[in-house]
Amino acid sequence: MKYSLFKNMVYVYRRVFNFNKKLRFQIPLEMLSEILIPIMATVIPAIAVGLITDKASIQEFLLVMGGVTVLNAILLYLKQYLFTVIDMENTLARIQEFFFENSKKLMKTDYPNVEPQDKQILIQKAINSFSTNWVGIEFMMKSTPKFFVNIVGLITYGAMISSLNYIIIIILILMAVLNFILASYARNYDEKHKEDYVKYDRKIDYLYKNSTSLINGKDARIYKMETWFYNVFQQLIKKRVTWNKRVEYRYFLPSLSDNILLFIRDIVAYSMLISMVLDKEISVFTFTLFVGVIAGFSSWLNESVTAYSNLKRANMGVNDYRAYEEISEVFNHANGCEVPKPSDFPLTIEFKDVSFRYPGAERDTISNLNLKINGGSKIALVGNNGAGKTTLVKLLSGLYYPTEGKILVNGKSIKDYDIEEYYKLIGVVFQDVEVLAFTIAKNVAACEESMIDYSRINKCLELAGLKDKVDSLKDKEKTYITQSLNKDGILLSGGQMQRMMLARALYKNAPIIILDEPTSALDPIAESELYEKYNELTEDKTSLFISHRLASTKFCTRILFFENGKVAEDGTHEELMNMNGKYAQMFEIQSHYYKEEVGGEENEEFAL
Numbered sequence: 001m002k003y004s005l006f007k008n009m010v011y012v013y014r015r016v017f018n019f020n021k022k023l024r025f026q027i028p029l030e031m032l033s034e035i036l037i038p039i040m041a042t043v044i045p046a047i048a049v050g051l052i053t054d055k056a057s058i059q060e061f062l063l064v065m066g067g068v069t070v071l072n073a074i075l076l077y078l079k080q081y082l083f084t085v086i087d088m089e090n091t092l093a094r095i096q097e098f099f100f101e102n103s104k105k106l107m108k109t110d111y112p113n114v115e116p117q118d119k120q121i122l123i124q125k126a127i128n129s130f131s132t133n134w135v136g137i138e139f140m141m142k143s144t145p146k147f148f149v150n151i152v153g154l155i156t157y158g159a160m161i162s163s164l165n166y167i168i169i170i171i172l173i174l175m176a177v178l179n180f181i182l183a184s185y186a187r188n189y190d191e192k193h194k195e196d197y198v199k200y201d202r203k204i205d206y207l208y209k210n211s212t213s214l215i216n217g218k219d220a221r222i223y224k225m226e227t228w229f230y231n232v233f234q235q236l237i238k239k240r241v242t243w244n245k246r247v248e249y250r251y252f253l254p255s256l257s258d259n260i261l262l263f264i265r266d267i268v269a270y271s272m273l274i275s276m277v278l279d280k281e282i283s284v285f286t287f288t289l290f291v292g293v294i295a296g297f298s299s300w301l302n303e304s305v306t307a308y309s310n311l312k313r314a315n316m317g318v319n320d321y322r323a324y325e326e327i328s329e330v331f332n333h334a335n336g337c338e339v340p341k342p343s344d345f346p347l348t349i350e351f352k353d354v355s356f357r358y359p360g361a362e363r364d365t366i367s368n369l370n371l372k373i374n375g376g377s378k379i380a381l382v383g384n385n386g387a388g389k390t391t392l393v394k395l396l397s398g399l400y401y402p403t404e405g406k407i408l409v410n411g412k413s414i415k416d417y418d419i420e421e422y423y424k425l426i427g428v429v430f431q432d433v434e435v436l437a438f439t440i441a442k443n444v445a446a447c448e449e450s451m452i453d454y455s456r457i458n459k460c461l462e463l464a465g466l467k468d469k470v471d472s473l474k475d476k477e478k479t480y481i482t483q484s485l486n487k488d489g490i491l492l493s494g495g496q497m498q499r500m501m502l503a504r505a506l507y508k509n510a511p512i513i514i515l516d517e518p519t520s521a522l523d524p525i526a527e528s529e530l531y532e533k534y535n536e537l538t539e540d541k542t543s544l545f546i547s548h549r550l551a552s553t554k555f556c557t558r559i560l561f562f563e564n565g566k567v568a569e570d571g572t573h574e575e576l577m578n579m580n581g582k583y584a585q586m587f588e589i590q591s592h593y594y595k596e597e598v599g600g601e602e603n604e605e606f607a608l
């Protein structure tokens with residue numbers, strides 16, 4: 001939905017005035033000084049000429065001129081002071097009111113509003129609208145008072161000139177209209193091609209983040225990636241700059257025409273005034289006053305046109321901001337049915353004819369899946385890369401709704417639950433582990449300090465096999481991870497990070513626990529410890545364990561072999577081995593590899 005300029009002004013200022021109530025007085029005061037200062041600049045020379053032509057005494061001259069000069073100085077000081085204060089507050093409002101809200105939205109909105117490509121573009125456009133003070137939101141805060149100041153100046157000076165000669169007014173207005181048409185052309189072009197250049201912003205941003213990330217820093221060095229990155233950067237920036245030139249060139253046209261028209265205006269208006277004064281139609285005082293008034297009028301006029309054009313440009317950014325802020329949620333956020341209580345645990349899960357296709361994808365990733373998981377089952381999910389295991393995790397976690405069919409949890413479709421309530425039922429360790437630069441405790445509890453239960457933190461760290469490591473640290477659970485936010489922060493190994501994520505899932509103590517390759521970075525001893533503890537970790541819970549290491553599946557009550565978004569084989573380890581299908585084949589390949597590693601001969605002790 002695109003809002004009109006007026007509606008967006010009301011929207012921005014409602015939020016800005018709410019953010020800082022003082023601005024309600026400071027902005028009108030600054031506007032008043034902005035109107036009075038040019039008026040003073042026009043009137044002061046005329047007063048001086050008037051005093052001289054009226055043969056005023058030196059004392060009178062000094063008194064009047066001294067008075068207006070002091071008044072002018074006060075106004076200038078007031079304007080400068082308010083400008084500085086308002087400018088600073090505008091930036092604060094942009095950051096705290098708009099940027100923070102957008103971050104919150106990004107973390108809270110339904111997942112299908114974040115991951116797909118078209119949503120990524122919307123996000124980038126919204127981010128662009130508050131990324132600097134010369135775009136979107138803050139540009140509107142800068143341009144709105146300017147526009148109204150110029151309109152008031154325009155009306156005042158226009159009325160004065162009309163009383164003298166209305167032809168001058170008509171000429172000046174025609175010039176401004178021409179300017180406005182050129183500016184509209186530039187804006188329309190900008191709006192039409194926004195997506196053409198925003199896609200480069202997104203790519204440049206992605207490359208920048210990756211080129212500065214510590215993790216990629218290792219690969220960058222070993223694989224000498226800087227030339228590759230640099231070249232891609234260069235190409236992208238070249239394309240972005242080409243677009244920049246195309247857009248800015250069009251904005252440049254009105255400013256160029258502005259200067260030419262200014263020149264024509266001076267010739268026409270001043271020759272008219274000179275002929276009037278020569279014909280004694282006006283006095284020298286009026287002549288001096290109107291030289292200033294005409295210059296002032298066209299300045300008000302041009303500034304109004306520029307401010308309006310800037311406002312329209314800013315308005316596009318505000319619309320981009322609002323487009324993401326008001327994006328509709330796709331999940332159920334109200335009127336949810338009652339979520340299961342502890343007395344209902346362990347929870348059953350059932351996939352009924354579930355199909356799922358990613359937005360914009362050409363085919364289903366999950367197709368017609370039917371699967372019933374009894375409460376308290378320990379399910380292992382295995383299969384080839386790309387079979388759809390993580391997608392299944394996303395569906396069960398409530399990050400996407402199925403495109404077709406239903407997922408029932410405790411007999412009710414996920415869609416029937418309020419999604420935020422539903423999330424309380426899920427503890428998950430995702431495949432892509434990203435720790436935060438906060439303390440270990442905050443990473444595990446995922447909440448503010450005051451809400452952390454330290455005894456539970458310790459229990460979960462113990463279960464996840466990280467307690468010894470944490471106890472060896474000076475600040476224990478309060479140790480920061482990485483030095484991004486604290487100079488005493490430490491780095492964790494990949495396996496330790498994985499254990500910390502496991503501790504987070506355990507801390508949540510949700511009735512459904514999903515572990516997507518939680519052992520991929522663990523050493524064999526840590527891995528076997530985890531298997532031994534698995535029953536304890538998942539007590540009273542329904543659990544889903546995804547792994548490529550088939551040895552890990554033996555301790556699960558049921559194994560699902562996933563292939564092309566479907567369950568191809570289903571049973572216990574023994575049943576699947578007896579079936580002699582894909583699972584058995586994969587198991588054989590892995591165990592053969594392990595057997596060969598130990599001296600090339602079969603060694604039952606080390607076999608999987």
Ligand SMILES: Nc1ncnc2c1ncn2[C@@H]1O[C@H](COP(=O)(O)OP(=O)(O)OP(=O)(O)O)[C@@H](O)[C@H]1O
Pocket residue numbers: 115358359361365383384385386387388389390391392431
């Ligand atoms: N966000 C997405 N948008 C479009 N397609 C996707 C998205 N995520 C995954 N896919 C596609 O869905 C298919 C299944 O991916 P998924 O990550 O579920 O597989 P997986 O079984 O977990 O694989 P792996 O064992 O490698 O982790 C893949 O072909 C992948 O390209």
